[in-house]
Amino acid sequence: MSSEGERLREVPPAERVLLLPHCLRPSATCPGRPSKEGFQCPEDCQEPCAIRRLKEEALSLGYKAVCIAPGGALALRFLKAQEPKGVVAIACHKELAEGVEAVEELEGPVPEVATLPLSEDGCVDTKVDLDAALELLRRGVEVR
């Protein structure tokens, strides 16, 4: 496991998942809704939103699934269900530290986890370095 994500290169996109924090959404205008499976975005959402951009990119690269999680417990349930070999996780420093520790304690093979901390955290209307996030998602994937 490495937070730098270099070993993510060895994991094909179809074996990877993306974890995003729901605090990245624009809270004043976001039409999405929480659910037991994570935050759900209407397909016709047109908000300028890092979540949509990163989710679309991951799925177009062939990632097996994306979860927009309100916290570590749901993210962990998602990982147990998906059993990915690689995880790209974006969250605040605290959630990432707790999440990586929890993943190491999962039964079975431990996935490769590449993390990117939020550039501005605070639980609401947080921010991520979009270029860095896109680079991490694409790592080891041939982009046409």
Ligand code: SF4
């Ligand atoms: S794409 Fe962003 S703004 Fe739209 S529903 Fe999803 S989280 Fe909310």
